[in-house]
Amino acid sequence: MSPPKILVVLTSHSQLGSTSKKTGWYLSEFSHPHHVFESASAEITVASPLGGTAPLDPSSIDAAKDDSVSVNFHQSKSSLWENTTPLKEFLGKAKEFDAIFYPGGHGPMFDLATDETSQQLIKEFWEEGKVVGAVCHGPAVFVNVKLDDGKYLVEGKRVAAFSDEEEKQIGLDKEMPFLLETELKKKGGKYESSEDGPWGEKVVVDGKLVTGQNPKSAKGVGEEIMKLIGK
Template identity: 40%
Template sequence: MSKRILIVLTSHDDLGGVERTGYYVPEAAHPWQIFTKAGFEVDVASVAGGRPPRDGHDPDDPTQAAFLATGLDDDTARLADVNTAAYDAVLYAGGHGTMWDFPDNPDVARVGREIYERGGVVAAVCHGPAALVGLTLSDGSHLVDGRRVAAFTNSEESARGVADVVPFLLADALTARGARHEPAANWQPQVVADGRLVTGQNPASAGPLAERVVDLLA
């Protein structure tokens, strides 16, 4: 039976009143392509279900165009309705919207906890690791405690011009929960795999992160 992966998207569309936000399309599209080429089944869910807001989309990128043409993000499952028993891995895609609705959402945490504790892979890229801020295991410990991680850096947040707009700085929040954050230079691919936890720093890391997940599931 083929492996099955759930991609989780944000449903939040307001970047602190400054601009619109949502999920960053290439961070779902490029992993989707790599997963499907590897023979895996891919489903997409979002915090609120339905069609999630998009934050950044290049219509000239054939991978993004192919992903959107599938209709996978037209009517996503509501995360609260997801039965994790079907999945071997979860990928939390990024986009600034995640900074608002991932950290404190009980189903964002539940999905990751259940998949991880059943021996599956938990992956997150760019701002997707906002899901890990509130992800505790059944014993109450943070999944990231003592683990090496990558995530969107303070420097990248400043370069993007929204370090004072986001509700917190992601790298700092993960470090506060015991993670060992390993940054690369701005916008350079950086993927860190610590056992079955795989994290990526930025959009350039989405493809390499997906390849690492494929390796772990192979």
């Protein structure tokens, strides 16, 4: 049997709203799913809107300093995010993959949420019956995706994502172009959050859509993606 093939899409955005802080994709939200994928011998391809180096949120490196999976990933896998392929090159190629996955970090809120190439790619994967997943701020990529029937992808579907309360607790709710939980609900998504409240783990599977609430949910999202692929 051929190994499962997964397309991982990272943000190209590095500026955190109107602040002077840098952002990008969040280390543990790629490292832990990657560990799951790699353990299943998956072939992993990494893309971003602009190609080249996808910016890693520097704060996520410090946050993961005691996380051996993330530390090892950061030290040994930099070629994955320093040599990404432009997203447009994957249009029309959904049949070549088993799943598409979007890590979070605040970056996707600013570029991938409104990126028309990303929206088309997600639509192609979904309508080919492929697994579609995202974690934390990653589900921002779904808020503007419409299917052939004119409905939003998330309409009527159970979804998890970084909560409005979590955004407020870290003091960045005013810096975001929108609040993710609120926007998913506006588009008809059935938002769910952890029974443990903010920062608790929550992974939601609805058909072939897999979403997770926050960094703690990243490994679980990776595991559910692999279960759906059947590997």
